[in-house]
Amino acid sequence: MTAFPQATECPFCGANHDLATGVSGGDAPNDGDISLCVSCGEFAFFEAATPGGLRKPTDAEFTMIAESEILRASRAAWVRIVEQRRGKQ
DSSP states (O other): OEEEEEEETTTOOOEEEEEEOOEEEEEETTTTTTTTTTTTTOOOEEEETSSSSSOOOOHHHHHHHOHHHHHHHHHHHHHHHHHHHHHOO
């Protein structure tokens, strides 16, 4: 897990995140890397110049996300975890 010097903010739900784990390895995220918000399940792109450090995907990026097996699997895993947590409440 990589700690951020300053938390990022999800452009969809406003959740603050100060840690990241890479799905395919690597160190700290770079501009253009994709993030899955653990709070709302939406994908965003790291971009240091954007307030909050994350931006919403463009239309072309939404298409790429929809076509990516690993990203669909990541969101499906997030959905399963959320459903399991709801079942325990």
